[in-house]
Amino acid sequence: TQLLEQSPQFLSIQEGENLTVYCNSSSVFSSLQWYRQEPGEGPVLLVTVVTGGEVKKLKRLTFQFGDARKDSSLHITAAQPGDTGLYLCAGGPGAGSYQLTFGKGTKLSVIP
Amino acid sequence: DSGVTQTPKHLITATGQRVTLRCSPRSGDLSVYWYQQSLDQGLQFLIQYYNGEERAKGNILERFSAQQFPDLHSELNLSSLELGDSALYFCASSVGKGGYTFGSGTRLTVV
Numbered sequence: 613t614q615l616l617e618q619s620p621q622f623l624s625i626q627e628g629e630n631l632t633v634y635c636n637s638s639s640v641f642s643s644l645q646w647y648r649q650e651p652g653e654g655p656v657l658l659v660t661v662v663t664g665g666e667v668k669k670l671k672r673l674t675f676q677f678g679d680a681r682k683d684s685s686l687h688i689t690a691a692q693p694g695d696t697g698l699y700l701c702a703g704g705p706g707a708g709s710y711q712l713t714f715g716k717g718t719k720l721s722v723i724p
Numbered sequence: 725d726s727g728v729t730q731t732p733k734h735l736i737t738a739t740g741q742r743v744t745l746r747c748s749p750r751s752g753d754l755s756v757y758w759y760q761q762s763l764d765q766g767l768q769f770l771i772q773y774y775n776g777e778e779r780a781k782g783n784i785l786e787r788f789s790a791q792q793f794p795d796l797h798s799e800l801n802l803s804s805l806e807l808g809d810s811a812l813y814f815c816a817s818s819v820g821k822g823g824y825t826f827g828s829g830t831r832l833t834v835v
Contacts, residue, residue, distance in 0.1 A: 645823050654726065654814050654826030655767075700767065702824075710755055711780050712824065716766035 616715035624721040633718040635701035636683045644677050644684045649698040691722045730815050730827035742803040745830045747815030756798040761812040805834045
């Protein structure tokens with residue numbers, strides 16, 4: 613069974629601060645996706661990384677896939693209250709399977 | 725609107741009852757996935773259908789079953805409900821190995 617560990621579990625920061633959240637596994641994934649979920653809604657895909665060492669930027673968000681494709685990080689620069697939400701990483705799919713394995717998420721609160 | 729429609733949004737039922745959750749995937753997506761989300765377990769994969777056929781099974785209880793119809797909508801049936809089945813149930817759809825598009829979920833409360 614492939615498992616994804618996300619850290620920290622909770623993060624509360626002031627507006628304007630930078631932060632990094634992590635997603636780690638002992639398994640190799642063919643791709644790694646990051647989602648953001650707001651209360652009462654389904655997760656929304658932010659990015660997909662597929663190549664070891666790949667870095668993708670989405671405005672103030674920077675995503676990195678580890679060289680060995682076992683870990684990933686999400687860095688947010690100058691956090692804003694609108695960044696508040698649950699950030700989920702998801703790994704996969706494996707050969708012959710399209711299902712994603714999700715971490716339990718990092719709950720981010722950005723205080724104005 | 726993500727394009728994935730789930731109904732109902734909220735459901736309250738008693739233990740021992742049976743409920744059906746419905747999902748219409750995004751237009752053109754052949755794969756439908758069902759996930760259960762609880763506070764302590766996170767998003768747990770239940771089952772996947774592709775173009776009407778079961779493709780993969782996860783931690784789905786025997787009391788739960790699903791199907792995908794010719795028009796590609798899917799239903800998740802939960803029977804003999806227990807208090808511990810209270811959770812958010814999400815449906816997602818995808819094209820191939822791309823990212824998922826999730827619906828807004830059904831919040832099931834078993835009392």
